[in-house]
Amino acid sequence: MTTSPNPSPAQQHGAPASARGPLRLVLLIVGLLIALTAIGGATLGGIFSFGVTTNHESLVHERFERIVVDIPMGSVTIREDARLEYPSVRIESENQGFFPGSSATTKTSNGVLQITAERPFPLAWTGGGENNITITLPTRSGDVLEQVRVDNEVGDIRIETHIDSVDVESRVGDVRVSALQSxxxxxxxVATEIGSVSIEAVPGSYRILADSDFGKVSVSGLTNDPSEDRIIDVVSQIGDVSVRAER
Structure with a gap:
């Protein structure tokens, strides 16, 4: 199901209607194989577990306007807390299985807070290299992040903060973005292969593109204006997509 003001180039030049049924079936099978691979890796990692779980939390004293998170496996949460004076980064690393991955590293440079972890080889069926990231930001009047970019293979993503731009790519996992009043x-x-996507945006007009091959699509409380510079572009191959105004 797709919600957009005009057909996309892919829709205009894509497969004929008679071929879309088999194409959707192929996409469903591929998606299920990806999910089984991720689940299988976690299962084998748990059976042959001989690694450790470590927790590390640190404060970030350098000023930054952008956040970049690039990890292969693990959840990502970005939120606000009025009690904080400085941003906090918490990393829970689980390294286990036959091919343990590396723990995530944090650095701040040129106004960018960057959290990365190497992708273990092979990523599938290893059960290792999971990094769960929680970034907590102080709530300050007038402060707005310029950009948050998250790229992961497997894991849920939650972003709830004052922000200008969000860019998320994921293969397996639910994604929730709440752009607080700004x-x-x-x-x-947001683009994910398997998982539901929920977007809460500041009320107003946007150019809205919402699409799911296998899932429900709903848009409410926002004005869809094809001429708007502000854009909400959300797609999930398998999963529901919800776009609504922030309450």
Whole structure:
């Protein structure tokens, strides 16, 4: 199901209607194989577990305007807390299985807070290298992050903060983005292969593109204006997509 003002180029030049049924079936099978691979890796990692779980939390004293998270496996949470004076980064690393991955590292440079972890080889069926990231930001009047970019293979993603731009790419996992009240919000882009997507945006007009091959699509409380510069572009191959105004 797709919600957009006009057919996309892919829709205009894509497969004929008679071929879409088999194409959707192929996409469903591929998606299920990806999910089984991820689940299988976690299962084998638990059976042959001889690694450790470590927790590390640190404060970030350098100023930054952008956040970049690039990890192969693990959840990502970005939130706010009015009690904090400085941003906090918590990393829970689980390294176990035959091919344990590396723990995530944090660095701040040129206004960018960057959290990365190497992708273990092979990623599938290893059960190792999972990093669960929690970034907590102080709630300050007038402060708006310029950009948050998250790229992971497996894991849920939750972003709830004052933000201008969000860019998320994931293969397996649910994604939830809540752009807190800020007139600066300009773009929200989310793409996942398997998982539901929920977007809460500042009320107003956007160019809205919402699509799911196998799932329900709903848009409410926002004005869809094809001429708007502000854009919400959300797609899930297998999973429901919800786009609504922040309550």
């Amino acid at each position: 007139a600066a919000t300009s773009s929200i882009r």
